[in-house]
Amino acid sequence: MNAESTFSVVVLIKRVPDTETRIQVKDGKVNTEGISWVISPYDEYAVEEALRLQEKYGGKVTLLCLGSEDAKETIRKGLALGADDAVHLNDPAFEGGDAATTARALAAALKKMEYALVLAGKQAVDEDNAQVAIRVAELLDLPHVNAIIKLDLADDKKSARCVREVDGERDMMETSLPAIFTAQQGLNEPRYPSLKGIMGAKKKPIADWKAADLGLDPAHLGAAGAQIQVERYDPPAPRPPGKIIPGDPATAAKELVRLLREEAKVI
Amino acid sequence: MPNNILIVAETRDGAPRKVAFELVTVAKQLAQGMGGKIEVFAMGSNLASAAQALAQAGVSKVYVADDAALDASRFAPELHAAVLADAIRAAQPAVVLFGATGVGKEISARAAAKLDWGLVTDCTDAKFENGALVLTKPVYAGKAIATVKAKSLPAMVSVRPNIFPPVEANASAAPVEIVAVKMVNVRAKVAERVKKAETAVDLSEAKIVVSGGRGVRGPEGFEPLHALAKVLGAAVGASRAAVDAGWVDYGTQVGQTGKTVSPQLYIACGISGAIQHLAGMSSSKNIVAINKDPDAPIFKVADYGIAGDLFEVVPALTEELKKVMAEK
Ligand SMILES: Cc1cc2nc3c(=O)[nH]c(=O)nc-3n(C[C@H](O)[C@H](O)[C@H](O)COP(=O)(O)OP(=O)(O)OC[C@H]3O[C@@H](n4cnc5c(N)ncnc54)[C@H](O)[C@@H]3O)c2cc1C
Numbered sequence: 001m002n003a004e005s006t007f008s009v010v011v012l013i014k015r016v017p018d019t020e021t022r023i024q025v026k027d028g029k030v031n032t033e034g035i036s037w038v039i040s041p042y043d044e045y046a047v048e049e050a051l052r053l054q055e056k057y058g059g060k061v062t063l064l065c066l067g068s069e070d071a072k073e074t075i076r077k078g079l080a081l082g083a084d085d086a087v088h089l090n091d092p093a094f095e096g097g098d099a100a101t102t103a104r105a106l107a108a109a110l111k112k113m114e115y116a117l118v119l120a121g122k123q124a125v126d127e128d129n130a131q132v133a134i135r136v137a138e139l140l141d142l143p144h145v146n147a148i149i150k151l152d153l154a155d156d157k158k159s160a161r162c163v164r165e166v167d168g169e170r171d172m173m174e175t176s177l178p179a180i181f182t183a184q185q186g187l188n189e190p191r192y193p194s195l196k197g198i199m200g201a202k203k204k205p206i207a208d209w210k211a212a213d214l215g216l217d218p219a220h221l222g223a224a225g226a227q228i229q230v231e232r233y234d235p236p237a238p239r240p241p242g243k244i245i246p247g248d249p250a251t252a253a254k255e256l257v258r259l260l261r262e263e264a265k266v267i
Numbered sequence: 268m269p270n271n272i273l274i275v276a277e278t279r280d281g282a283p284r285k286v287a288f289e290l291v292t293v294a295k296q297l298a299q300g301m302g303g304k305i306e307v308f309a310m311g312s313n314l315a316s317a318a319q320a321l322a323q324a325g326v327s328k329v330y331v332a333d334d335a336a337l338d339a340s341r342f343a344p345e346l347h348a349a350v351l352a353d354a355i356r357a358a359q360p361a362v363v364l365f366g367a368t369g370v371g372k373e374i375s376a377r378a379a380a381k382l383d384w385g386l387v388t389d390c391t392d393a394k395f396e397n398g399a400l401v402l403t404k405p406v407y408a409g410k411a412i413a414t415v416k417a418k419s420l421p422a423m424v425s426v427r428p429n430i431f432p433p434v435e436a437n438a439s440a441a442p443v444e445i446v447a448v449k450m451v452n453v454r455a456k457v458a459e460r461v462k463k464a465e466t467a468v469d470l471s472e473a474k475i476v477v478s479g480g481r482g483v484r485g486p487e488g489f490e491p492l493h494a495l496a497k498v499l500g501a502a503v504g505a506s507r508a509a510v511d512a513g514w515v516d517y518g519t520q521v522g523q524t525g526k527t528v529s530p531q532l533y534i535a536c537g538i539s540g541a542i543q544h545l546a547g548m549s550s551s552k553n554i555v556a557i558n559k560d561p562d563a564p565i566f567k568v569a570d571y572g573i574a575g576d577l578f579e580v581v582p583a584l585t586e587e588l589k590k591v592m593a594e595k
Contacts, residue, residue: 227385
């Protein structure tokens with residue numbers, strides 16, 4: 001697993017709607033028409049960090065993505081940023097699953113890959129599960145460090161020191177390698193793809209792996225294996241229209257305090 | 268298997284976090300459909316008084332894993348998840364409830380994988396309907412609401428702080444059982460706590476949040492917001508623009524890539540109301556917007572708005588509140 005020859009980093013990425021997108025819900029389903037898709041923002045930090053490690057230590061950056069055929073476009077975006085190649089878990093058997101089935105497939109794929117460490121986003125901004133990468137760590141019996149904002153490898157690349165930020169507290173954490181790290185905003189400033197990168201991405205290899213390639217029983221994957229199932233989606237309850245309070249600052253402030261006390265009863 | 272509900276109570280500085288008492292409310296709601304007992308598990312160090320407080324929350328039993336190695340300042344996800352999984356195996360609950368805090372989300376994920384259970388993160392409601400556990404969970408940062416079902420039990424759920432009212436811890440004390448802590452080989456661990464949380468109340472747990480955006484113009488611009496927050500006993504949040512400018516810490520960012528908050532009152536000062544910001548705060552019970560641009564999108568979600576200069580309005584608000592509070 002821990003290759004002596006090349007320093008390999010695998011980055012887990014997910015295709016999600018751009019955060020600018022308005023999510024339209026119809027008949028209990030999310031209408032995906034007109035959505036523009038991106039690499040989940042936290043995964044972008046993970047890709048960037050992997051590329052910076054490669055700049056420092058050489059070696060190879062591989063993207064690992066579970067998703068439908070459409071996810072190819074998103075994988076190409078990651079390759080355009082500079083990743084060398086990708087593995088696409090592309091099989092209807094993987095789809096419609098929950099965090100557990102997704103982690104199971106990703107862990108099985110990682111077992112077949114070489115890596116010094118794995119990076120991922122701390123959560124995907126679609127379902128906001130914040131589980132998959134940590135589950136993968138447990139399934140592979142790897143240590144994990146969650147929500148890192150700084151990552152430094154020891155000279156021998158056998159251990160790492162990182163800073164993570166959770167619930168208003170900041171910790172310096174240490175771990176042996178290989179390990180899985182999840183990226184928090186603040187880890188770095190992701191780069192934009194260059195034109196050369198975009199052109200080059202078209203020629204970079206993407207391997208399609210199916211459930212059978214991972215030796216996994218489809219009954220334990222995707223919708224068939226999921227214990228957690230989304231029944232329906234609804235739009236959030238609309239907020240009633242608000243009031244604009246007129247007057248000079250002192251008058252408006254006075255009226256606001258009155259409303260907060262007497263109408264909203266929050267203070 | 269008994270239909271018990273186990274609450275995993277987080278503690279901070281020797282006291283249970285508020286969300287632990289909110290989880291008792293959730294558990295009671297679930298127990299109406301499920302039957303079964305409500306039990307609590309806490310892990311950490313020096314938990315005697317926290318255990319007592321939890322024991323008085325109207326629950327059947329409190330399990331405590333109390334060991335210096337479990338202190339928050341020595342957090343080791345592998346150990347904490349293993350101790351948690353051991354406790355769950357021993358208590359055999361049908362449902363385990365966590366607070367959807369940073370740590371709660373992290374250890375629940377690792378323990379869920381260890382036990383091969385389903386886990387639904389960051390729920391805003393949990394019900395037991397027609398023999399099934401049904402959860403409400405905001406997705407796409409609140410732009411849609413998912414209704415999620417656990418096809419089978421046992422399952423784990425983390426519940427967003429500040430949604431449910433906390434129970435009062437004034438019931439007669441339930442028994443406290445100290446559980447044995449089995450050490451495991453730990454590879455990742457906290458070497459040093461670099462910064463303690465500034466306030467006991469985390470942003471995601473605060474009743475009132477005062478947030479500042481690019482309109483505050485600099486780190487000093489947050490001073491009037493802090494003054495207002497002080498009068499209100501509020502936590503201070505920020506938009507990403509303020510965080511990216513380096514005026515405040517990332518830990519204060521509210522929004523799609525920051526914290527999700529749902530306080531009783533959210534006061535947005537000099538924040539335009541970008542969709543990613545709204546995602547993090549639009550489930551607040553009451554929203555006040557102070558912005559000099561009357562067309563700013565933040566006014567569309569605000570219950571009360573003042574179109575004016577925050578450097579005039581915020582101090583006026585602080586003064587008025589001081590007056591009113593003094594009268595009380
Ligand atoms: C992937 C992604 C994730 C993101 N995640 C988040 C997130 O989690 N949280 C977040 O907040 N943003 C997030 N953003 C950024 C978001 O799109 C906006 O850029 C950001 O919220 C703008 O912050 P702002 O409202 O403070 O600044 P601006 O949009 O610049 O608004 C400043 C406001 O202040 C007002 N103002 C100026 N001076 C005064 C004054 N003296 N008195 C009163 N009002 C004044 C102006 O009228 C204006 O409305 C994200 C963006 C992306 C692409």
